[in-house]
Every structure is written in structure tokens, then in C-alpha cells.
Amino acid sequence: MGDPASPARGRFxxxxxxxxxxRASSIASAEFHEELRGLGVPVPVWRVLAxxxxxxxxxxxELARRCLANQPAMSKTVEKLVAGGLVTRIADENDRRRVWVRLSDEGESRVDTLIARAEVHQARLVETIGEDEAEALRIALARVVEKASAKPASDC
Incomplete structure (x- = not known):
């Protein structure tokens, strides 16, 4: 019996x-995140706008869940975006405790520019693995997200 960490057996x-x-997410995101930093756009801001x-x-x-952030951090990010004119907050008509966050016209314009850059970055990644494999990956990842999203979560 050989070493369990040997290259022949492979690492877990x-x-x-x-x-x-x-690991793939970290590697694939690093270049785009660097591009965002060069534009003066923090990654959490990009995630909210997108x-x-x-x-x-x-x-x-919901923004906190989608953007992989906790609710207090998301509230602070949204405050900055409201102050910058990129989003608006609107109280829910049926529940005053619930606040909806929406893109402003300026936010729409800004995110469209960022999405165009993200699409260029994504195209380079797709070129690496091929469109068929990229589509299979999209489908598989969407299933994982959908299944995880189906679990009950607290309403906010």
C-alpha cells in the first residue's frame, strides 16, 4: 500500500x-476583480449592481444572499450606492419594514458598462473550455443554486 498523498493516487x-x-471561482474572478479595482468599483458594488x-x-x-454578504454589510453597501445615486430604496407598500432596492437610471447605465466588460472576460473563459462544456457547467451550477435556494430561508 502506497502513500495516500502520492501523485499516483491523487490528492483528495x-x-x-x-x-x-x-478554486476555479477564485482564479476566474481574480482578473475581473482586478479590472473592477482599476475602475474604482469595489467587488461588492459590482455584485449589487449586477x-x-x-x-x-x-x-x-435577498441582495445579501445573492451577493454572498451578510445583511449588515449589504445595508452599508446599499447606503453608499444610494448616496452615489446608483440605486434607490423604496419602502414596501404592504410591509413598511421591508425595503426594495432598485437601480437608478445612473445605476442602469453604470452596470451596463460593467456587464459589457464582464461579458468580454467571460468570453475568454468560455474560449478556454469551449462553449459546450461552458453550457454544461452553467446548467449544473444553476441546478446547485436552485436546489440550495429551494431550502426555506428567513424572509427579510
């Missing part, structure tokens, strides 16, 4: 999906 993490997913694109608005809690 080399086939562990969660490790591979996290998450709001194509929606009528999201609650702070």
Missing part, C-alpha cells in the same frame, strides 16, 4: 467538487 482535493468550484440588473428590485436580505 484534486477531485473534491467544492474545492474545485471554490444582481439588480433585470429585476424590479430586491430586498436587502
Amino acid at each position: 482535493v484534486d477531485g473534491y467538487l467544492l474545492y474545485l468550484l471554490a 444582481s439588480l440588473k433585470g429585476t424590479p428590485g430586491l430586498t436587502i436580505g
